[in-house]
Amino acid sequence: MNIRIISFTDRGRSVSQTLAAALSAHTVQQYAKADGFLPYASVRTFAEESMAQADAVVFVGAAGIAVRAIAPFVRSKDTDPAVLVIDENGNFVISLLSGHIGGANAWTRRLADIVHAIPVITTATDGRGVFAADSWAVQHGCAVKDIREIQYISGALLRGELVGLHSDFPIAGALPDGVQPDTSHDCGMLISVREPERPPFAHTLHVVPRVxxxxxxxxxxxxxxxxxxxxxxxxxxxxxxxxxxxxxxxxxxxxxxxxxxxxxxxxxxxxxxxxxxxxxxxxxxxxxxxxxxxxxxxxxxxxxxxxxxxxxxxxxxxxxxxxxxxxxxxxxxxxxxx
Structure with missing residues (x-):
């Protein structure tokens, strides 16, 4: 994982160093206007390069700085990196962008544990404890073929409706609430490495194991x-x-x-x-x-x-x-x- 952290104050730099020490198993690059940190020409330049090259981008400072910096470079939820914000005191870790596929929600929880902060996650499925198919896919080494179908699966589960599941692979463990292993529903998940001759659901979220x-x-x-x-x-x-x-x-x-x-x-x-x-x-x-x-x-x-x-x-x-x-x-x- 390539993680880039930018900080703007003495307290922020201290938070950055704490994170870097705890994430030594990853490639962590720390940017700041101070000795011992990587230099950057501007926050905009940092954002442009990081959004294209990093797996996760962490702003230690105000959320507004992060929002304005990344806005011109946001492309798609299946390609954008995880973007997080941590206040300079290390009280809150906010999942700002690409919470599921980019892994920002998972990173938010992890970084919050490191600095003993409160994780702030605003995605509806996470907030209500509903199964998030795209998060599950990423966590299990899968790709999502068409991210537009995510809204139908998540929407149905949030409304309390059932969604189907068809898998070309063996299934282990108890299925999440609201997910049933049949194709009688309007929307559902297909787990397969192959393009189906006929999609099993009207709205099919095709989850592709990278195998x-x-x-x-x-x-x-x-x-x-x-x-x-x-x-x-x-x-x-x-x-x-x-x-x-x-x-x-x-x-x-x-x-x-x-x-x-x-x-x-x-x-x-x-x-x-x-x-x-x-x-x-x-x-x-x-x-x-x-x-x-x-x-x-x-x-x-x-x-x-x-x-x-x-x-x-x-x-x-x-x-x-x-x-x-x-x-x-x-x-x-x-x-x-x-």
Whole structure:
């Protein structure tokens, strides 16, 4: 997590330092007009850069300063970072922006514990103790495909109505109040890595577990556009939504291959490289190629890489080849825990 904190007074800087010390497991950058802190040209510049680069932005000062600073740079609730405000005395921690998907509500509670403050959270579902589907999604490593559907789920629950649930994954634990595992309701949640042929609800909140791992291989100097276009076409053919992809993986011989690196960068996911020995140790029934073994030291690159990245999950696509490119897709084992 990349957390940026800006403070404006001596007391505020003290709060900033307390937070940074407690959050040492994260990348914390402290900004202030004082020695020992990172400089900033203006609050507006700080806000513009932080809204684009940070996961969480903390203003230690007046809420009005934060509101005016971030206003020009607020884009969307599924991309904006968490924004919080703490008064200089450390009495209140306010969740200002992106409370659910950005995690500001959860961070508000955590920072309030650190500085012994009162958390201030104004989202309706949290205020009334109602299940927040978007918060649940983020906490469990999922994406929300269409954030516009959140209002229908939350609105129904706030009115005391029932919402449905359809999951392609096993469900563990007791479902939240108001959520039922059927498709007879007007709105509900779909938990799946695939685009449904027909949405199960009139208003379907599609929650996408990030559990799909894509293994790739290609000949030297493969056109990055060709690899990306083909692999994205493969995903579409399988109806796998892009948000489900958790990583791209290959053999370490491809560590500098532009097409492979560009694919992970385009999808904004981690890139994993494995040695031939690591790939050989992956258990499973894989298509074998003597030619690939002579070149790489292992009989299969893409499928073994996808299997390893997914911790030997389920195979969604065995090794598939085209024009010197190969791809395989696996899904890591996962369950919807409530």
């Amino acid at each position: 799909v791992h894509v293994g790739v291989g290609c000949k030297k100097q493969t056109d990055p556009c060709a690899l990306r276009t083909w692999t994205e076409g493969v995903l579409r053919a399988l109806r796998i939504v892009p948000q489900a992809v958790a990583s791209v993986s290959s053999i370490d011989l491809k560590r500098e291959e532009p097409a492979v690196l560009a694919l992970a960068q385009a999808w904004r996911v981690p890139m994993h490289f494995y040695s031939a020995q690591q790939l050989e140790q992956v258990t499973g029934d894989f298509p074998r190629s003597d030619f690939v073994r002579r070149i790489t030291g292992t009989d299969n690159v893409c499928q073994r890489a996808a299997a390893k990245a997914s911790e030997n999950g389920s195979c969604l696509l065995a090794k598939t080849a085209k024009d010197g490119m190969t791809v395989s897709i696996y899904a890591k084992e996962w369950r919807a825990e409530f």
